[in-house]
Amino acid sequence: MNQDIQKMIEKCIQGDANSQRALYDKYKARFYALCLRYSSNADEAQDILIEGFFKVFNSLENYRGEGEFEGWMHRIFVNHAITCIHRKRKDVLSQNNEREFDEAILVDNNDRYSSDLKGILLRYLNCLNPKERTIFNMVAIEEYTVVEVAKELNLKKTVVKTYYYRARARMRTMLEENEKELLREYNLYK
Amino acid sequence: MDINELFKSALKDGEINPPDAVWDKISAKLAQAQSGPNTAESSSHAMASSSKAAFAKGMANVATWKIVSIATAVATTVAAVVVGVMNTDNNFDTGANIPIEETPILAEVDTADFSEMRNLVVADEEVRSDKNAKETNTVEVSENDDTVTYEPLTTEVENSVDDNYYMPAQELKLKEVYTTEEEQLITESVLAEIVEELPEKIDEIQQSEDQFPLLPQTIDDYSAKLEEKFNALLSPTDKLFIPNLITPNNDGINDCFEIRDIEKFSSVYVAIYSRDKKLIYENKKYDNSWCPTDVPDGVYFCCVKVSDEKYRPAWVTVHIKTK
Numbered sequence: 001m002n003q004d005i006q007k008m009i010e011k012c013i014q015g016d017a018n019s020q021r022a023l024y025d026k027y028k029a030r031f032y033a034l035c036l037r038y039s040s041n042a043d044e045a046q047d048i049l050i051e052g053f054f055k056v057f058n059s060l061e062n063y064r065g066e067g068e069f070e071g072w073m074h075r076i077f078v079n080h081a082i083t084c085i086h087r088k089r090k091d092v093l094s095q096n097n098e099r100e101f102d103e104a105i106l107v108d109n110n111d112r113y114s115s116d117l118k119g120i121l122l123r124y125l126n127c128l129n130p131k132e133r134t135i136f137n138m139v140a141i142e143e144y145t146v147v148e149v150a151k152e153l154n155l156k157k158t159v160v161k162t163y164y165y166r167a168r169a170r171m172r173t174m175l176e177e178n179e180k181e182l183l184r185e186y187n188l189y190k
Numbered sequence: 191m192d193i194n195e196l197f198k199s200a201l202k203d204g205e206i207n208p209p210d211a212v213w214d215k216i217s218a219k220l221a222q223a224q225s226g227p228n229t230a231e232s233s234s235h236a237m238a239s240s241s242k243a244a245f246a247k248g249m250a251n252v253a254t255w256k257i258v259s260i261a262t263a264v265a266t267t268v269a270a271v272v273v274g275v276m277n278t279d280n281n282f283d284t285g286a287n288i289p290i291e292e293t294p295i296l297a298e299v300d301t302a303d304f305s306e307m308r309n310l311v312v313a314d315e316e317v318r319s320d321k322n323a324k325e326t327n328t329v330e331v332s333e334n335d336d337t338v339t340y341e342p343l344t345t346e347v348e349n350s351v352d353d354n355y356y357m358p359a360q361e362l363k364l365k366e367v368y369t370t371e372e373e374q375l376i377t378e379s380v381l382a383e384i385v386e387e388l389p390e391k392i393d394e395i396q397q398s399e400d401q402f403p404l405l406p407q408t409i410d411d412y413s414a415k416l417e418e419k420f421n422a423l424l425s426p427t428d429k430l431f432i433p434n435l436i437t438p439n440n441d442g443i444n445d446c447f448e449i450r451d452i453e454k455f456s457s458v459y460v461a462i463y464s465r466d467k468k469l470i471y472e473n474k475k476y477d478n479s480w481c482p483t484d485v486p487d488g489v490y491f492c493c494v495k496v497s498d499e500k501y502r503p504a505w506v507t508v509h510i511k512t513k
Contacts, residue, residue, distance in 0.1 A: 015224060017217070020217070020220065021213065021217075024213055024216065028207065028208055028212070028213075029205035029206055029207050029208070030203070030205050032205075032206050032207065032208040032212075033201065033204040033205055033206045036206060037201055046208060046209070046212050049208055049212055050212055050215050050216050050219065053216050054216060054219050054220065054223075057216075057220055058223070117200045118200050118201060118204050118206070121196070121197055121200050121201060122201065125197075125201075140193075140194040140197055140198065141194075141197050141198050141201055141202050142202065143198075146386075158382065158383055161382045161383060161386055162382050164382075165382045165385075168193060168194075171193060172193060175193075186196055188193060188196065
């Protein structure tokens with residue numbers, strides 16, 4: 001298993017298009033899901049996916065075989081997603097329209113995502129504002145500690161905590177308003 | 191189940207297939223990069239020739255600036271090393287006190303930009319020297335031929351170094367944008383911290399109890415012991431139940447100033463005073479016989495005493511007129 005990946009990586013470094021395609025096919029679904037979590041719509045997620053894979057192919061030589069390859073890729077994608085958010089944040093701040101809960105996005109994404117649990121949760125996750133979404137992703141889903149997130153995003157620990165609690169509270173109210181049955185199904189409705 | 195767990199179970203390691211068009215874009219990008227990084231760069235920047243020239247000029251300026259800065263850095267370090275070697279007997283300074291004018295390379299370079307840059311270097315040196323001063327701030331005290339060195343706490347030194355100083359300029363800018371937001375969040379964040387740390391503290395207590403288990407002890411045991419101790423402190427007078435409201439209207443309920451279990455004591459002294467300190471009733475062997483119908487409504491003060499002990503002050507409200 002590991003040796004297969006090693007061979008694939010070596011061929012990719014040489015520029016073999018077929019093995020590049022194979023590597024992409026192997027990981028595309030996993031990392032597309034990740035990108036969807038960190039972005040506010042599917043287009044944005046595809047952009048992150050494209051640039052992320054481009055980065056991965058360009059820096060394959062730097063992978064020294066320490067740790068799992070998937071973990072290494074995961075790291076690149078998360079970092080890239082964060083830089084994309086930083087890039088976007090400037091526009092958001094200049095326009096001064098930090099949205100709290102965008103109904104339009106929810107309706108817009110309705111058609112694109114599947115109607116199973118995964119799709120529903122992703123839709124609501126995309127409605128959060130970028131900062132809260134990133135922190136909620138890192139703390140709640142990927143189980144980073146608050147200290148690690150604070151270091152990663154260059155924020156104070158207390159600020160990270162605040163954003164996290166806010167994101168959670170907002171997610172809760174959104175789900176309670178719109179998805180009562182789903183919450184009841186998982187014994188979450190109060 | 192928590193809302194976090196719901197998200198984690200649904201979305202962590204979840205897989206969603208991207209549309210096929212994505213790979214085409216990636217492969218196109220890779221092909222472009224392989225065919226020649228220069229063409230890709232120029233197409234992405236897409237600059238006009240005039241602006242390109244300006245850009246090149248700017249780059250040249252930056253390059254010269256960099257060379258000068260490197261030269262000064264080299265010069266100062268070299269000078270520092272030389273001086274340090276010469277002054278090995280004295281306290282070794284890391285080049286903080288060396289005047290920059292003396293270095294030969296700097297004497298030759300004399301431009302307008304240089305003065306600005308020198309200020310920067312000087313500021314840099316000052317900060318560094320401050321830091322060194324803090325780190326080497328040991329106090330030696332000789333006592334009975336034994337030298338005792340007090341080293342400053344390392345944690346303090348770590349904290350005292352200004353984090354902003356080492357931060358790149360870009361990140362600093364980002365941080366400035368957030369300061370107002372952070373100020374807004376102070377109260378909220380403090381609350382959040384308290385809420386966050388409560389369960390941790392409870393866990394800590396739990397762990398310490400696991401390490402040093404206490405004898406099993408219920409609240410009932412504890413309260414019984416407390417009651418025993420408390421009762422031992424009380425005198426018989428304190429234990430008396432003295433009513434604080436009587437309604438002498440001959441309806442059979444709370445008609446008299448009735449002290450409970452008064453039969454157990456041989457003699458109970460009771461004196462009742464009105465609010466203007468007039469003695470209204472006095473009995474050395476009280477037998478629950480004060481049922482006042484001829485006094486006005488109001489608060490009365492009473493002194494109760496069992497045998498030779500101290501007086502117990504109390505008060506009672508007399509309320510005759512029902513309805």
